[in-house]
Amino acid sequence: MVSAKTLFGRAVNTHRQAEGLLDAVRERLDRLEAESTHSAESAQQQTALAARLERAAADAAPQWLGAPWAVIGEQRFPLEHSARAGDPAMIRIGDAQPLPGVGFPVIVPFTGVGHIAIDTDARDPAVAGLLRSIITRLVAAFPAGQLRLLAVDGGALGAPLAPFHPLVPAGVMNEPVSDLDEFRELLTEAEEQVKQVQAGLNPSPDVLVVVTAALPASCTRSDYSRIAALSHAGPAARVHLLLTGWGSPSRSRSAWDKAVPLERTTMITADPSSHGHFRVGDPPLESFGAEGRALNATVTLDSPPPPGLIDELCRRVAAKAESDGALLFDDLVPERLWTESSITGLTTLVGRIGRGDAVVSLDDQTPHWLVAGRTGSGKTVFLLDILYGLAARYSPDELALYLLDFKEGVSFSEFIPTEIDPTWVPHARTVGVESDREYGLAVLAELVREMSRRAAAMKKAGVTNLAQLRTSRPDVALPRILTVIDEFHVLLKGTDDTAKRSVALLEEIARKGRSYGIHLIMASQSVSGIESLFGKSTSVFGQFGMRVALSGGGGILNAMNDAAAALPIGQVVLNHAAGVASANRRARFPDADASSLHALRHRMWEMRTPGSPPPAVFIGYAEYSVDEAPPPPRRATGRRRKVALVGRQVDVGLSSAGFPLDSSPGRHLGVLGTSAVGADVLASAAISLAQQHEPGEASFHLVSLIGSAEEDVFILEQRLQRAGHRAEMLRLPEYRELLRKFANTPPDRMRPNYLFVYGADAAASSLRQKKPGRAAGIDDFRTILREGPASGVHIFGWWRGVRRLSDDLGSTGKDDVAGLVALNVKGNEVGLLLGRANLRWQPRHNRALLIDRHEDREDLIVPFVSPGRYSEEFA
Numbered sequence: 001m002v003s004a005k006t007l008f009g010r011a012v013n014t015h016r017q018a019e020g021l022l023d024a025v026r027e028r029l030d031r032l033e034a035e036s037t038h039s040a041e042s043a044q045q046q047t048a049l050a051a052r053l054e055r056a057a058a059d060a061a062p063q064w065l066g067a068p069w070a071v072i073g074e075q076r077f078p079l080e081h082s083a084r085a086g087d088p089a090m091i092r093i094g095d096a097q098p099l100p101g102v103g104f105p106v107i108v109p110f111t112g113v114g115h116i117a118i119d120t121d122a123r124d125p126a127v128a129g130l131l132r133s134i135i136t137r138l139v140a141a142f143p144a145g146q147l148r149l150l151a152v153d154g155g156a157l158g159a160p161l162a163p164f165h166p167l168v169p170a171g172v173m174n175e176p177v178s179d180l181d182e183f184r185e186l187l188t189e190a191e192e193q194v195k196q197v198q199a200g201l202n203p204s205p206d207v208l209v210v211v212t213a214a215l216p217a218s219c220t221r222s223d224y225s226r227i228a229a230l231s232h233a234g235p236a237a238r239v240h241l242l243l244t245g246w247g248s249p250s251r252s253r254s255a256w257d258k259a260v261p262l263e264r265t266t267m268i269t270a271d272p273s274s275h276g277h278f279r280v281g282d283p284p285l286e287s288f289g290a291e292g293r294a295l296n297a298t299v300t301l302d303s304p305p306p307p308g309l310i311d312e313l314c315r316r317v318a319a320k321a322e323s324d325g326a327l328l329f330d331d332l333v334p335e336r337l338w339t340e341s342s343i344t345g346l347t348t349l350v351g352r353i354g355r356g357d358a359v360v361s362l363d364d365q366t367p368h369w370l371v372a373g374r375t376g377s378g379k380t381v382f383l384l385d386i387l388y389g390l391a392a393r394y395s396p397d398e399l400a401l402y403l404l405d406f407k408e409g410v411s412f413s414e415f416i417p418t419e420i421d422p423t424w425v426p427h428a429r430t431v432g433v434e435s436d437r438e439y440g441l442a443v444l445a446e447l448v449r450e451m452s453r454r455a456a457a458m459k460k461a462g463v464t465n466l467a468q469l470r471t472s473r474p475d476v477a478l479p480r481i482l483t484v485i486d487e488f489h490v491l492l493k494g495t496d497d498t499a500k501r502s503v504a505l506l507e508e509i510a511r512k513g514r515s516y517g518i519h520l521i522m523a524s525q526s527v528s529g530i531e532s533l534f535g536k537s538t539s540v541f542g543q544f545g546m547r548v549a550l551s552g553g554g555g556i557l558n559a560m561n562d563a564a565a566a567l568p569i570g571q572v573v574l575n576h577a578a579g580v581a582s583a584n585r586r587a588r589f590p591d592a593d594a595s596s597l598h599a600l601r602h603r604m605w606e607m608r609t610p611g612s613p614p615p616a617v618f619i620g621y622a623e624y625s626v627d628e629a630p631p632p633p634r635r636a637t638g639r640r641r642k643v644a645l646v647g648r649q650v651d652v653g654l655s656s657a658g659f660p661l662d663s664s665p666g667r668h669l670g671v672l673g674t675s676a677v678g679a680d681v682l683a684s685a686a687i688s689l690a691q692q693h694e695p696g697e698a699s700f701h702l703v704s705l706i707g708s709a710e711e712d713v714f715i716l717e718q719r720l721q722r723a724g725h726r727a728e729m730l731r732l733p734e735y736r737e738l739l740r741k742f743a744n745t746p747p748d749r750m751r752p753n754y755l756f757v758y759g760a761d762a763a764a765s766s767l768r769q770k771k772p773g774r775a776a777g778i779d780d781f782r783t784i785l786r787e788g789p790a791s792g793v794h795i796f797g798w799w800r801g802v803r804r805l806s807d808d809l810g811s812t813g814k815d816d817v818a819g820l821v822a823l824n825v826k827g828n829e830v831g832l833l834l835g836r837a838n839l840r841w842q843p844r845h846n847r848a849l850l851i852d853r854h855e856d857r858e859d860l861i862v863p864f865v866s867p868g869r870y871s872e873e874f875a
């Protein structure tokens, strides 16, 4: 490689020779003028001089970098040929014309060496022309992928940079920024490159050129100082400045720029004595004149290239970037799986920016992300790219996934076992498909609990962050937990308790998660109109510095940032600065093709630790039967305390929901509602209790009072008997008799008696009939409610209306059925029964509310049903 100094030395030498020749010519002309003759000799000398200078310029700044536009138009030099990142490049800026008829091209060192600054901004057409000329030369000369332009148009002039707009989607240039905040973000990006190079983290960065058509008017001294600092440190990190309006008269009042001189910069200043002409100061490293003076000639700035040429060039560069950057899902997957450590964060490749890689991270800088895009914009595919990309890089000891989806659809079915494919992605711990909001809440609560567990472990180990904890406990797997919540607006909608509690938990996780390796990606079609966030959106979303906008997802970017307005499918705006336009990076991501997903999932599944469990899957629409339930919790399987299982909790572990039995008065269960699921809830309770008893130990009395449940009762009786239990089916008279018996002669509490009353309300009038010398059936019933549990008698009754149960309990016995399963009954009626005005329950398909008055609990559950119950209900 030719060094900058050598190359420029050569060029300057030519300039100096030119100056020598010019002096000679000047002398000669003076003489000829004095003699009042023009000789052919002088004309020849001038022509020879011009030719020599042309050759010197073409040498130092070849082809696109230095040829006049007319020559470029004729010669069609190859693109991407004349410059290379890291090498010094000279660039043409205009023509010096020291004498009439004698001109030479002016070339100055730029990329690889230093900077160019003009004191006039691009409102001056000559300056605008030069700006376009330099940009065109750079874009054509550099191989695509090696050059990036950070464009600023603080005067919102628009026109100077507008022709280069096609370079934006190609990732070669950003959408020019105009306001001060965005400009500062842009400086940060340039500074970031310098820091990275200085820290040895990026030995071969892109060439970054900060181009200003005009600086934002409100720049302060500190902004100018930052620019000056870049002029000093930038070139070593391939960061260069192409500034206009630097030190312009209109700014001289504040004079910040004058007070902050630039280093390694060729200054171009308007010539006050000759309108339209400029003076060119000494370039970095060398001086034009032998004795250190600036170029001793006025300069006409390079004219802009013909518009057709810019158009064509930009289109070609954009198309090439596109085709070079085409990528497939398989390109996101590293050759060897699970080689990365997540100790400092999670990083994956998600696509391409221009021809470069689009790499994204969940780490201390961007711990949480917001993703938005209208339906059909590719949000699901983007999330799959990210999740599979991460899962391929990090083992399940490094990364755990909690996936939550609130929409109808199949977003996360790629992670869970299905009937067709029994494998799963081993990182998936819990997956919610078409989740209930309550399930979302349960997942968030579990994350907060995990943060507390990690905080306690850190305290115990005497460390302050996850990295230290992992180092001190290499024996314990402490994966980073990534929670993805798709369509999160469903979780937060409205102002109910679930929404409010979810916001509070989200706020906590967003604030503290980074310290404990817990990350959130929240995706939605839109983030506007979420009432529960009113007044909180800053405290919640403020923690989500990383914004990912797909088409129509501009709501998560700054108000003035419309980069996501017209994105095609497969493109995304990645913005790590909470939506500030200058931080936009437009990336392309691949479609997630089914066969590649399938292959990767199988590879990972084969690599899982043998015996590792599949994810806990909650499928909102799924029906569950008691036969699929795991055994009742250990505390309930002791000799005394049995649990009647009635459904699944809507929680992270999807544990069984049950009603524990003990000897306290009122340990009975009332199932409420007309839904035929009532029969299934009773059957589930009976089957689960039977599993907890030795055959013959307990008696099951199955009271059939409604015809529609007759078959259910019969099936249950058969099943219990087959399992060796004592089970009998009773009609109303036998039921009355049994009540009388138990009310008068309490049985042995070690041999429990369970009464399952199908249609308990149907016994109302019979139980109220009085026979001489006998207590009414309803009194026996109420006695058993109070005293039965002490002698092992528990009633499980299905009342089809709340009022009927209330009547049976009487005015003094309201608390005597401690357990309720509310099916299709109104929340306010149940609230009235319980004396709780604030009870919230809206009947929902495949859901029930399990209430335990003694334990003061209300849990949303998925009631156990017999297979096909719902299709029967709707038939």
Ligand SMILES: Nc1ncnc2c1ncn2[C@@H]1O[C@H](COP(=O)(O)OP(=O)(O)OP(=O)(O)O)[C@@H](O)[C@H]1O
Pocket: 373, 374, 375, 376, 377, 378, 379, 380, 381, 382, 409, 569, 570, 571, 589, 590, 591, 592
């Ligand atoms: N990078 C891509 N390249 C080509 N096609 C894509 C790409 N990303 C997504 N698509 C296609 O666009 C369609 C919509 O994608 P996707 O289902 O991810 O959208 P979505 O935003 O999740 O929509 P919805 O919210 O309605 O589910 C799909 O047919 C998908 O194959």
